[in-house]
Every structure is written in structure tokens, then in C-alpha cells.
Amino acid sequence: GPLQHLQIARMRALETGRYMLRGTNNGVTAIIDHKGQLAETIPQFERAVLTGEVYSAQGSTPYMQTGSWPVLTLAAILIVFVRVRVIPKS
Structure with a gap:
């Protein structure tokens, strides 16, 4: 389930052409770039702080x-x- 939710979030980031920040309690926490690629992640069931760069976007796909x-x-x-x-x- 959590990995499938991550895949869905990657698709939404690709559809909108925007970065997505995904924070979960027990799933995969990630920063997803505008092309749907994982920029930074924290694996499941690990307690950590995720840092990375996110850029804003204008316009629409x-x-x-x-x-x-x-x-x-x-x-x-x-x-x-x-x-x-x-x-x-x-």
C-alpha cells in the first residue's frame, strides 16, 4: 500500500508539473520533482528529518x-x- 501511494503521488507530480512534498507516519516520506522522480526519500518505518530543495512553478500543464x-x-x-x-x- 505505501509504495503504491508513493507511485500515485509521483504521477500527480508529473501531471501537474510541480514538486510534491509527501510526509507520512509509516509510509515513504519523499520529495518528488516536477518530472515525477524521487529527489529525496526516507524509507518506511524510519524516523528521520528529510531536507532538500523545492522550487515553485507557474503556469499549468x-x-x-x-x-x-x-x-x-x-x-x-x-x-x-x-x-x-x-x-x-x-
Whole structure:
């Protein structure tokens, strides 16, 4: 679970193009850069202080502007196309 949550946080940092600070009690504490890479980490179940550099960002990524709508729209179009063209009418 904790490693999967770290992967989700890495994806969010990549989607938004911003640094992410992730602090947990018993998971992986990390600084994630704007490209989704781990800049600094503290392993699970270790008590420590994490230090590192974080940079602010301006602007927005295409995902921040549109969200999941382009993918959902394309999926709906493909479903309609398959229904009309491939699946025979009874």
C-alpha cells in the first residue's frame, strides 16, 4: 500500500508539473520533482528529518487545463463507433 501511494503521488507530480512534498507516519516520506522522480526519500518505518530543495512553478500543464475529458470523449466516440460498425443489429 505505501509504495503504491508513493507511485500515485509521483504521477500527480508529473501531471501537474510541480514538486510534491509527501510526509507520512509509516509510509515513504519523499520529495518528488516536477518530472515525477524521487529527489529525496526516507524509507518506511524510519524516523528521520528529510531536507532538500523545492522550487515553485507557474503556469499549468495540459492535464491541469483539461483533466480527463479528452480521454473520456475519445472513449465515448470509440464505443459509439464500435456499436454502430462492428456489433450487428438483432
